[in-house]
Amino acid sequence: MPHISYPVIFNNVESFGQFLLGNTEILSYFFITFDFALSIGKTQINLLLPATFSYLRKGWPKTINFRIMPDFVHLHVHTQYSILDGAAAIKPLIKRAKALGMNAIAITDHGNMYGVKNFHDVATDAGIKPILGCETYVVRNRFEKDKDEKAGDHLILLAKNLTGYHNLCKMVSYSFTEGFYYKPRIDKQLLEQYHEGLICCSACLGGEVPQAIMHNDMEEAERVVRWFKSVFGDDYYLELQLHPSGDPRKDADVYENQLLVNKALLELSAKCGVKYICSNDVHFILAEDAVAHDHLICLNTGRDLDDPNRMRYTFQEYLKSPEEMARSSPTIPKHSPPRSRSPTRSRSTNSPMRL
Numbered sequence: 001m002p003h004i005s006y007p008v009i010f011n012n013v014e015s016f017g018q019f020l021l022g023n024t025e026i027l028s029y030f031f032i033t034f035d036f037a038l039s040i041g042k043t044q045i046n047l048l049l050p051a052t053f054s055y056l057r058k059g060w061p062k063t064i065n066f067r068i069m070p071d072f073v074h075l076h077v078h079t080q081y082s083i084l085d086g087a088a089a090i091k092p093l094i095k096r097a098k099a100l101g102m103n104a105i106a107i108t109d110h111g112n113m114y115g116v117k118n119f120h121d122v123a124t125d126a127g128i129k130p131i132l133g134c135e136t137y138v139v140r141n142r143f144e145k146d147k148d149e150k151a152g153d154h155l156i157l158l159a160k161n162l163t164g165y166h167n168l169c170k171m172v173s174y175s176f177t178e179g180f181y182y183k184p185r186i187d188k189q190l191l192e193q194y195h196e197g198l199i200c201c202s203a204c205l206g207g208e209v210p211q212a213i214m215h216n217d218m219e220e221a222e223r224v225v226r227w228f229k230s231v232f233g234d235d236y237y238l239e240l241q242l243h244p245s246g247d248p249r250k251d252a253d254v255y256e257n258q259l260l261v262n263k264a265l266l267e268l269s270a271k272c273g274v275k276y277i278c279s280n281d282v283h284f285i286l287a288e289d290a291v292a293h294d295h296l297i298c299l300n301t302g303r304d305l306d307d308p309n310r311m312r313y314t315f316q317e318y319l320k321s322p323e324e325m326a327r328s329s330p331t332i333p334k335h336s337p338p339r340s341r342s343p344t345r346s347r348s349t350n351s352p353m354r355l
Contacts, residue, residue, distance in 0.1 A: 072322040075106045075131065075201065076156060076239070076279040081115035082135075084300035087284040087293040090115060093319065094122045096285050100321045106131035108156055111184040113172050132165055133158035134172055135203060142179030142187040150182040153208035156201035156239065164197025192231055200232045201239040202265070204281050205257055209238070213264040214257055221264065225272050238265045238276040242328055245314035254314050278329045283317040290315035 078086030079093060086109060097105045105128060107119045116132050123130035137152030159165035171194050175184035191200075202209045202225075212221035228236045240262045244255045269276045284293045293313065295305070303310035320328065 072325050073102065073104045073106070073131070074280065074282055074319065075133075075158065075277060076108055076135070076204070076241075077106050077282040077319070078109055078135070079107055079115045079119065081112060082110040082283070083112075084296060085110060085283065087289060087296050088282065088319070089285075090119050090122050093285055094119075094126050094128060096319050097123075097128055098126050100319070102128065102322070104129035104131055106133050106158055108133045108135045108158070110135050111137055111172070111175060113169065131158055132168070133199075134168060136171065136175065137183050137185045138191070138208065139179070139185045139187055142175070142185050142190070145181045149185075151206075152183065152185045153211060154203040154206035155208070156203045158199040158201070159197060160199050160235070161197045164199075167194035167197055170194050188227075188231075195231050198232070199235045199237070200228060201237045201277060201279070202228070203239055204241055205254070205261060207239070209265070209268070210257075210261045213261050218264065222268060222272065225268050225274060229272060229274055234275075236274060238269050238274055240265060240276055240278045240329070241281055242278075243281070243314040243316035244328075245316060247314075250312055250314050253312075278325065280320050280325060280328075281317050282319050283313065285319050287315070287318045289318060293317070 074097070077088070077093070079088045079090050080086055094105070105123065107115060107130070109115055111134070113132075113134055120130045120132060134157055136155050136157055138155045139146075139149045139152040157168055157171070159168050171186050171190045172184065174190055175186045179185035179187065204210070205214065208224050209221050212218070212224060225236075225238070242255070242258050242262065245251055265276060268274065284290065290313070294315075297311055297313065298305055298307075301311050316328075
Protein backbone atom coordinates (compact mmCIF):
# COMPACT_ATOMS: atom_id res chain seq x y z
CA MET A 1 0.00 0.00 0.00
CA PRO A 2 1.43 3.43 -0.90
CA HIS A 3 2.40 5.93 1.78
CA ILE A 4 -0.51 8.37 1.60
CA SER A 5 -1.74 10.80 4.23
CA TYR A 6 -4.93 10.47 6.19
CA PRO A 7 -5.70 13.93 7.65
CA VAL A 8 -7.03 13.94 11.19
CA ILE A 9 -7.28 17.45 12.64
CA PHE A 10 -6.41 18.28 16.25
CA ASN A 11 -6.04 21.61 18.01
CA ASN A 12 -2.93 20.52 19.91
CA VAL A 13 -0.75 17.58 20.91
CA GLU A 14 -2.89 16.98 24.01
CA SER A 15 -5.96 16.24 21.88
CA PHE A 16 -3.86 13.77 19.88
CA GLY A 17 -3.11 11.98 23.16
CA GLN A 18 -6.80 11.92 24.01
CA PHE A 19 -7.49 10.40 20.59
CA LEU A 20 -5.05 7.60 21.32
CA LEU A 21 -6.70 6.91 24.67
CA GLY A 22 -10.04 6.58 22.92
CA ASN A 23 -8.68 4.19 20.27
CA THR A 24 -7.45 1.20 22.25
CA GLU A 25 -6.27 -0.80 19.22
CA ILE A 26 -3.75 1.86 18.25
CA LEU A 27 -2.77 2.45 21.88
CA SER A 28 -2.24 -1.26 22.62
CA TYR A 29 -0.18 -1.54 19.45
CA PHE A 30 2.19 1.08 20.86
CA PHE A 31 2.74 -1.06 23.94
CA ILE A 32 3.25 -4.46 22.28
CA THR A 33 5.51 -3.49 19.39
CA PHE A 34 8.03 -0.87 18.34
CA ASP A 35 7.32 -1.47 14.65
CA PHE A 36 6.21 2.09 13.95
CA ALA A 37 7.71 5.52 13.44
CA LEU A 38 6.33 8.62 15.14
CA SER A 39 7.48 12.15 14.47
CA ILE A 40 5.96 15.19 16.15
CA GLY A 41 6.36 18.63 14.65
CA LYS A 42 4.87 22.04 15.32
CA THR A 43 2.01 21.57 12.86
CA GLN A 44 1.65 17.84 12.34
CA ILE A 45 2.24 14.36 13.74
CA ASN A 46 3.24 11.61 11.29
CA LEU A 47 2.54 8.03 12.34
CA LEU A 48 4.01 5.34 10.06
CA LEU A 49 2.37 1.95 10.63
CA PRO A 50 3.51 -1.43 9.25
CA ALA A 51 1.48 -3.14 6.54
CA THR A 52 0.44 -5.85 9.00
CA PHE A 53 -1.41 -3.39 11.24
CA SER A 54 -5.03 -4.52 11.47
CA TYR A 55 -6.46 -1.02 10.93
CA LEU A 56 -5.19 -1.16 7.35
CA ARG A 57 -7.77 -3.83 6.63
CA LYS A 58 -10.41 -1.31 7.65
CA GLY A 59 -9.32 1.13 5.02
CA TRP A 60 -6.67 3.07 6.94
CA PRO A 61 -3.60 4.14 4.95
CA LYS A 62 -0.11 3.11 5.94
CA THR A 63 0.95 6.62 6.91
CA ILE A 64 -1.43 8.63 9.07
CA ASN A 65 -0.92 12.36 9.12
CA PHE A 66 -2.41 14.01 12.23
CA ARG A 67 -2.56 17.75 11.59
CA ILE A 68 -2.17 20.02 14.61
CA MET A 69 -4.05 23.26 13.99
CA PRO A 70 -2.61 26.42 15.57
CA ASP A 71 -4.83 27.62 18.39
CA PHE A 72 -6.55 30.76 17.09
CA VAL A 73 -9.83 32.60 17.68
CA HIS A 74 -11.12 35.39 15.43
CA LEU A 75 -12.03 38.32 17.70
CA HIS A 76 -12.82 40.95 15.04
CA VAL A 77 -15.66 39.70 12.84
CA HIS A 78 -18.37 41.56 10.93
CA THR A 79 -21.49 39.72 9.84
CA GLN A 80 -24.27 40.82 7.48
CA TYR A 81 -25.56 42.93 10.38
CA SER A 82 -22.73 45.40 9.79
CA ILE A 83 -25.15 47.03 7.40
CA LEU A 84 -23.85 47.47 3.82
CA ASP A 85 -20.33 46.68 5.09
CA GLY A 86 -20.27 43.08 6.29
CA ALA A 87 -21.07 40.29 3.81
CA ALA A 88 -20.84 37.26 6.12
CA ALA A 89 -24.17 35.53 6.71
CA ILE A 90 -24.15 33.91 10.13
CA LYS A 91 -24.93 30.27 9.27
CA PRO A 92 -22.24 29.89 6.59
CA LEU A 93 -19.82 31.88 8.76
CA ILE A 94 -20.20 29.42 11.63
CA LYS A 95 -20.06 26.48 9.21
CA ARG A 96 -16.76 27.77 7.86
CA ALA A 97 -15.35 28.34 11.36
CA LYS A 98 -16.27 24.76 12.22
CA ALA A 99 -14.61 23.45 9.06
CA LEU A 100 -11.43 25.33 10.01
CA GLY A 101 -11.32 23.53 13.36
CA MET A 102 -12.13 26.61 15.44
CA ASN A 103 -13.93 26.17 18.75
CA ALA A 104 -14.78 29.84 19.36
CA ILE A 105 -15.47 32.98 17.32
CA ALA A 106 -16.57 36.55 18.06
CA ILE A 107 -19.18 38.81 16.53
CA THR A 108 -18.24 42.51 16.43
CA ASP A 109 -20.64 44.30 14.12
CA HIS A 110 -20.41 48.04 13.55
CA GLY A 111 -22.30 49.93 16.24
CA ASN A 112 -25.06 47.37 16.78
CA MET A 113 -25.90 43.97 18.28
CA TYR A 114 -28.68 43.04 15.86
CA GLY A 115 -27.14 39.66 15.04
CA VAL A 116 -26.06 38.60 18.52
CA LYS A 117 -28.98 36.28 19.37
CA ASN A 118 -28.90 34.49 16.02
CA PHE A 119 -25.10 34.26 16.16
CA HIS A 120 -25.23 32.88 19.72
CA ASP A 121 -27.79 30.19 18.84
CA VAL A 122 -26.19 29.04 15.58
CA ALA A 123 -22.69 28.90 17.09
CA THR A 124 -23.88 27.06 20.21
CA ASP A 125 -25.77 24.49 18.13
CA ALA A 126 -22.57 23.91 16.12
CA GLY A 127 -20.50 23.35 19.27
CA ILE A 128 -18.61 26.62 18.85
CA LYS A 129 -18.34 29.10 21.72
CA PRO A 130 -19.92 32.43 20.72
CA ILE A 131 -18.05 35.53 21.91
CA LEU A 132 -20.51 38.40 21.89
CA GLY A 133 -19.22 41.87 21.15
CA CYS A 134 -19.48 45.05 19.12
CA GLU A 135 -17.18 47.44 17.28
CA THR A 136 -18.33 50.70 18.81
CA TYR A 137 -17.84 54.32 17.72
CA VAL A 138 -16.34 56.45 20.50
CA VAL A 139 -16.57 60.26 20.59
CA ARG A 140 -15.64 62.87 23.19
CA ASN A 141 -19.25 63.61 24.12
CA ARG A 142 -22.12 61.48 22.82
CA PHE A 143 -24.60 64.35 23.32
CA GLU A 144 -22.76 66.76 20.99
CA LYS A 145 -23.62 66.73 17.28
CA ASP A 146 -20.24 67.64 15.88
CA LYS A 147 -19.71 66.85 12.19
CA ASP A 148 -15.98 66.47 12.79
CA GLU A 149 -16.77 63.59 15.15
CA LYS A 150 -19.75 61.99 13.45
CA ALA A 151 -17.81 58.75 12.81
CA GLY A 152 -15.91 58.52 16.10
CA ASP A 153 -12.97 56.23 16.88
CA HIS A 154 -13.43 52.48 16.50
CA LEU A 155 -13.19 50.30 19.61
CA ILE A 156 -13.77 46.55 20.04
CA LEU A 157 -15.73 45.47 23.13
CA LEU A 158 -16.22 41.77 23.98
CA ALA A 159 -18.38 40.34 26.75
CA LYS A 160 -16.41 37.92 28.93
CA ASN A 161 -19.40 37.09 31.16
CA LEU A 162 -23.09 37.87 31.63
CA THR A 163 -22.35 41.13 33.47
CA GLY A 164 -20.26 42.26 30.51
CA TYR A 165 -23.02 41.30 28.10
CA HIS A 166 -25.54 43.37 30.06
CA ASN A 167 -23.14 46.34 30.19
CA LEU A 168 -22.48 46.08 26.46
CA CYS A 169 -26.24 46.05 25.79
CA LYS A 170 -26.61 49.20 27.88
CA MET A 171 -23.84 51.08 26.08
CA VAL A 172 -25.06 50.09 22.61
CA SER A 173 -28.60 51.13 23.59
CA TYR A 174 -27.37 54.52 24.80
CA SER A 175 -25.42 54.92 21.56
CA PHE A 176 -28.76 54.96 19.74
CA THR A 177 -30.98 56.78 22.24
CA GLU A 178 -28.45 59.42 23.33
CA GLY A 179 -25.48 59.37 20.99
CA PHE A 180 -26.87 58.78 17.52
CA TYR A 181 -25.59 61.26 14.95
CA TYR A 182 -25.05 59.66 11.53
CA LYS A 183 -23.93 56.60 13.52
CA PRO A 184 -24.63 55.18 17.01
CA ARG A 185 -21.90 56.64 19.27
CA ILE A 186 -20.72 56.12 22.83
CA ASP A 187 -18.21 58.11 24.87
CA LYS A 188 -15.65 57.46 27.60
CA GLN A 189 -18.09 58.37 30.33
CA LEU A 190 -20.11 55.30 29.34
CA LEU A 191 -16.95 53.19 29.14
CA GLU A 192 -16.00 54.20 32.68
CA GLN A 193 -19.51 53.47 33.96
CA TYR A 194 -20.11 50.14 32.21
CA HIS A 195 -16.65 48.57 31.72
CA GLU A 196 -17.16 45.69 34.16
CA GLY A 197 -17.14 42.27 32.53
CA LEU A 198 -15.85 43.60 29.21
CA ILE A 199 -12.68 43.00 27.24
CA CYS A 200 -11.50 45.97 25.20
CA CYS A 201 -9.28 45.91 22.10
CA SER A 202 -7.80 48.94 20.35
CA ALA A 203 -9.37 47.98 16.98
CA CYS A 204 -8.26 48.62 13.39
CA LEU A 205 -6.62 51.68 11.83
CA GLY A 206 -9.79 53.59 12.72
CA GLY A 207 -9.11 53.19 16.45
CA GLU A 208 -8.02 56.10 18.66
CA VAL A 209 -4.53 54.73 19.33
CA PRO A 210 -3.74 53.87 15.68
CA GLN A 211 -5.04 57.28 14.59
CA ALA A 212 -2.71 59.04 17.02
CA ILE A 213 0.20 56.96 15.73
CA MET A 214 -0.66 57.72 12.10
CA HIS A 215 -0.68 61.43 13.01
CA ASN A 216 2.85 61.03 14.46
CA ASP A 217 1.65 61.79 17.98
CA MET A 218 3.17 59.03 20.11
CA GLU A 219 2.65 61.08 23.27
CA GLU A 220 -1.10 61.11 22.65
CA ALA A 221 -1.08 57.42 21.71
CA GLU A 222 0.59 56.55 25.02
CA ARG A 223 -1.83 58.76 26.96
CA VAL A 224 -4.79 56.96 25.37
CA VAL A 225 -3.29 53.52 26.05
CA ARG A 226 -2.73 54.38 29.71
CA TRP A 227 -6.30 55.70 30.02
CA PHE A 228 -7.80 52.48 28.70
CA LYS A 229 -5.49 50.42 30.89
CA SER A 230 -6.60 52.43 33.94
CA VAL A 231 -10.24 51.60 33.13
CA PHE A 232 -10.04 48.02 31.85
CA GLY A 233 -6.84 46.84 33.55
CA ASP A 234 -5.66 43.47 32.21
CA ASP A 235 -8.76 43.30 30.01
CA TYR A 236 -7.35 45.94 27.64
CA TYR A 237 -5.43 44.69 24.59
CA LEU A 238 -3.63 46.34 21.69
CA GLU A 239 -4.75 44.92 18.35
CA LEU A 240 -2.36 44.13 15.49
CA GLN A 241 -3.62 43.62 11.94
CA LEU A 242 -1.79 43.00 8.67
CA HIS A 243 -3.52 42.99 5.26
CA PRO A 244 -0.98 42.96 2.41
CA SER A 245 -2.87 43.10 -0.89
CA GLY A 246 -0.16 43.30 -3.54
CA ASP A 247 -1.97 46.34 -4.97
CA PRO A 248 0.26 49.43 -4.55
CA ARG A 249 -2.74 51.76 -4.25
CA LYS A 250 -4.44 49.68 -1.57
CA ASP A 251 -1.18 48.96 0.27
CA ALA A 252 -0.40 52.67 0.46
CA ASP A 253 -3.71 53.26 2.26
CA VAL A 254 -3.78 50.17 4.50
CA TYR A 255 -0.79 47.82 4.62
CA GLU A 256 1.92 50.45 4.91
CA ASN A 257 -0.02 52.19 7.67
CA GLN A 258 -0.51 48.86 9.42
CA LEU A 259 3.25 48.26 9.39
CA LEU A 260 3.80 51.70 10.93
CA VAL A 261 1.05 51.22 13.53
CA ASN A 262 2.07 47.68 14.49
CA LYS A 263 5.65 48.73 15.16
CA ALA A 264 4.45 51.54 17.44
CA LEU A 265 1.87 49.30 19.16
CA LEU A 266 4.57 46.79 20.08
CA GLU A 267 6.64 49.61 21.55
CA LEU A 268 3.62 50.80 23.56
CA SER A 269 2.92 47.24 24.65
CA ALA A 270 6.40 46.95 26.14
CA LYS A 271 6.40 50.44 27.64
CA CYS A 272 2.91 50.35 29.18
CA GLY A 273 2.73 46.67 30.09
CA VAL A 274 -0.29 45.97 27.85
CA LYS A 275 -0.73 42.66 26.04
CA TYR A 276 -1.63 42.48 22.37
CA ILE A 277 -3.61 40.26 20.03
CA CYS A 278 -3.46 39.60 16.30
CA SER A 279 -6.74 39.81 14.39
CA ASN A 280 -8.12 39.92 10.87
CA ASP A 281 -10.75 42.53 10.08
CA VAL A 282 -13.22 39.90 8.83
CA HIS A 283 -15.99 41.23 6.56
CA PHE A 284 -16.71 38.19 4.37
CA ILE A 285 -16.23 34.44 4.64
CA LEU A 286 -14.16 33.15 1.71
CA ALA A 287 -11.37 34.81 -0.25
CA GLU A 288 -13.47 34.51 -3.43
CA ASP A 289 -16.22 36.59 -1.77
CA ALA A 290 -14.02 39.69 -2.01
CA VAL A 291 -15.41 40.84 -5.37
CA ALA A 292 -19.03 40.62 -4.18
CA HIS A 293 -18.02 42.53 -1.04
CA ASP A 294 -16.37 45.16 -3.24
CA HIS A 295 -19.72 45.68 -5.00
CA LEU A 296 -21.42 45.98 -1.61
CA ILE A 297 -19.04 48.77 -0.59
CA CYS A 298 -19.92 50.64 -3.78
CA LEU A 299 -23.59 50.44 -2.81
CA ASN A 300 -22.69 51.64 0.68
CA THR A 301 -20.72 54.66 -0.51
CA GLY A 302 -22.76 55.49 -3.60
CA ARG A 303 -19.73 55.17 -5.88
CA ASP A 304 -19.20 53.43 -9.24
CA LEU A 305 -16.92 50.41 -9.53
CA ASP A 306 -14.66 52.27 -11.97
CA ASP A 307 -14.30 55.32 -9.69
CA PRO A 308 -10.52 55.54 -9.03
CA ASN A 309 -11.08 57.44 -5.78
CA ARG A 310 -13.66 55.17 -4.19
CA MET A 311 -13.23 53.22 -0.95
CA ARG A 312 -11.47 49.89 -1.45
CA TYR A 313 -10.78 46.98 0.87
CA THR A 314 -7.64 44.86 0.52
CA PHE A 315 -9.44 41.58 -0.33
CA GLN A 316 -7.73 40.07 2.74
CA GLU A 317 -10.73 40.58 5.03
CA TYR A 318 -12.00 36.97 4.88
CA LEU A 319 -12.20 34.32 7.62
CA LYS A 320 -8.65 33.05 7.44
CA SER A 321 -7.57 29.66 8.75
CA PRO A 322 -5.30 29.41 11.80
CA GLU A 323 -2.39 28.56 9.46
CA GLU A 324 -3.07 31.64 7.33
CA MET A 325 -3.22 33.82 10.42
CA ALA A 326 0.05 32.35 11.68
CA ARG A 327 1.70 33.16 8.35
CA SER A 328 0.26 36.67 8.07
CA SER A 329 0.76 37.77 11.69
CA PRO A 330 3.20 40.64 12.15
CA THR A 331 6.83 39.77 12.85
CA ILE A 332 7.31 40.10 16.60
CA PRO A 333 10.69 41.25 17.98
CA LYS A 334 12.43 38.72 20.23
CA HIS A 335 12.11 40.72 23.43
CA SER A 336 8.52 41.87 23.01
CA PRO A 337 5.97 40.91 25.68
CA PRO A 338 4.12 37.69 24.84
CA ARG A 339 0.94 38.06 22.85
CA SER A 340 -2.27 36.76 24.37
CA ARG A 341 -3.38 33.33 23.11
CA SER A 342 -6.89 34.74 23.27
CA PRO A 343 -8.12 37.08 25.97
CA THR A 344 -11.54 35.48 25.87
CA ARG A 345 -10.19 31.96 26.39
CA SER A 346 -7.56 32.56 29.03
CA ARG A 347 -9.98 34.38 31.29
CA SER A 348 -13.51 33.87 32.56
CA THR A 349 -15.16 33.03 29.23
CA ASN A 350 -14.03 29.41 29.37
CA SER A 351 -17.65 28.53 30.16
CA PRO A 352 -20.03 29.41 27.30
CA MET A 353 -22.49 32.18 28.13
CA ARG A 354 -26.11 31.17 27.65
CA LEU A 355 -28.74 33.63 26.45
